[in-house]
Amino acid sequence: MAKKTNIIEDHSTEEKIKQAARKIFTQKGYAAARTRDIAEEAGINLALLNYYFRSKEKLFDMVMGEQMQQFIRGMRGVFHNEDKTLIQKVTEMADNYIELLKANPDLPIFVLSEIRANPEKFAAKMNVKSVIANSHFMKQIAEETKGKLHPIHFLMNIMGLVVFPFIASPLLKTIGNLKHSEFNNLMEERKKMIPIWIKAMLKAK
Amino acid sequence: MAKKTNIIEDHSTEEKIKQAARKIFTQKGYAAARTRDIAEEAGINLALLNYYFRSKEKLFDMVMGEQMQQFIRGMRGVFHNEDKTLIQKVTEMADNYIELLKANPDLPIFVLSEIRANPEKFAAKMNVKSVIANSHFMKQIAEETKGKLHPIHFLMNIMGLVVFPFIASPLLKTIGNLKHSEFNNLMEERKKMIPIWIKAMLKAK
DNA sequence: ACTTGATTTAATCATTTGATTAAATCAAAT
DNA sequence: ATTTGATTTAATCAAATGATTAAATCAAGT
Known part of the structure; x- marks a missing residue:
């Protein structure tokens, strides 16, 4: 052999x-x-x-594992840093992920689809939880909202604002008559706007 | 026969x-x-x-078609109404879709996955564009942002805030240690919060 | 009772697809 | 030149899967 x-x-x-x-x-x-x-x-x-x-499955596991790592890698640094402000971290996350997703636009829907199709398989690999839950980042959010709202709401909001446009891009491009380059320009704008928006949402009531 | x-x-x-x-x-x-x-x-x-x-494909087309209709049905009324304020419409959208998605949580990722896997097939059925683009709703957004930002940003934001939590729910449930009922409670909260958040985002700069 | 259409059962096809094998070829190192 | 490992070619397997068929059964209406 x-x-x-x-x-x-x-x-x-x-x-x-x-x-x-x-x-x-x-x-x-x-x-x-x-x-x-x-x-x-x-x-x-x-x-x-x-x-x-x-086998196909082995190849898939290999690729998938690396993709998940890539997804988490960017987080770990941000989530556990104790020096930066909440908004600084949001800025960093938006920058990192939008850059990553411009290069790999299909990544989120792929990852999320496969998790949905095969939840058990990923329950094991889910060190995600330990990375995010109880992170300094989540504490900062909890502090800002002081009991008013579950911190996970803002995790949803941040991720939603960053990731969703890529997931729905075929639809959004059609609706907005956007060329690929124009779409990417909008994503560039969002790097600046998302922290501003999150800040506004945190203050709102 | x-x-x-x-x-x-x-x-x-x-x-x-x-x-x-x-x-x-x-x-x-x-x-x-x-x-x-x-x-x-x-x-x-x-x-x-x-x-x-x-055939399998015919069955799929039938089901898929109805799902798309369901997705669009809720929109049409909201998007072309000329009497309600922007925030009233956002409230209505959030209510309608969160209710729909609580009943069919896998719907968005299914629809968006299949669109991604088969863009040509849906380019034809895309009356979505005519429903949304140039709608009164989009004009209202354009008015609010007055040239500062592309209105599609806020379409992304609204949809992202509403839909993304359902797409990422397996992940979010794991991270937040949420039971299904607790997750649904959070979604209930979002019905109220999303219009408030959107309002805050529109004012932010 | 008879007819008719819906449904099941069971068998079978053809195609797709993941996987394997053996032999041949190629390129590089020794 | 010889050896060695990487790669190709071509053929083939076995399993999964979408599809079809014929005959039997069942239920309802007439």
Whole structure:
């Protein structure tokens, strides 16, 4: 049995397959994705795909795991920092995530779809909870709202303002007659506006 | 060839199949949904399913079409009304949609996933654009923001605040340690808060 | 009782699709 | 030149799955 040899400088085939898999999986979702399409997208053949990753599911788990990590990575720093103000953190989150999502617009709907389709599988990997719940960030929110509202409302609000436009972008582009570049310009504007909006919402009553 | 006979009082088999299809399709998405599962869920057999709807795709189109209609139905009234204030309309939208989504929590991610997976198919059915773009509602928003921001920002904001929590609910429930009933209570709170928040955002600068 | 249409049962097809295998080829290192 | 591992080619499997069919059964209306 042959095995891959490049362990360090693996910028060739293995990574190429993972990139292709990421693209096809995020575009179509797990069930609709075809390993043949992934192989073609990667510029290799089906046999080699199964030679590197033993199965579709293994390949998916690999890609999915990395995507989730990417999703969480940006958070951890922000959520547990104890020096910055709430609004500073909101600004940082908006900046980071909008930048990430401009590059990977299908990421959220992919992640959220697969979680919905397979909740048990992700219940395990859900260190998300430990990252966010009881974070300094959540305490700051609780402080601002002082009992009036559940802090999770503002987590919903922030994420909703940042993420939702990307999830609904096909619809929004149609409604607003927006070219892709125009849509991205709007997202650029939102980097500035979201902290302002959140601030206003926190004060409102 | 046999054909169905109940045309008016069709509250039995055909509707039962559609309900089952709606459930399975929205839960798993088109690709992952199995016609066998739909038949089982409907309490009938595979042959009968194909006897009523000629194919999986036809069944899907039927269900999907109705779902889209449901999505748009609520809008049309609100968006073209010329008597109510902007905030009154936001209140009405939040009420209507949160109520709808409490009953069908998987609806948004299903609709948006399928649009993403198959944009061409829905480009045709997109009378959505005509319903929303150039509506009185959008003009009211444009008036409020007077050139400062693209009105679509506020459409994103309203929809994001209303819809996103349902899309991300598995995640949010985990993070917030929320039971389903507690989650729904929060959504109830949002009916009141979203108009207040939107008002605050419109004033903010 | 008879007819008619709805529904089931059971078997079967054809296609798609994930997976595997063996042999051939290619490229690079030794 | 030889060896070694990566990759291709081509063929094939087995399972899942959408679809179809024929015959039997059931229920309701006449």
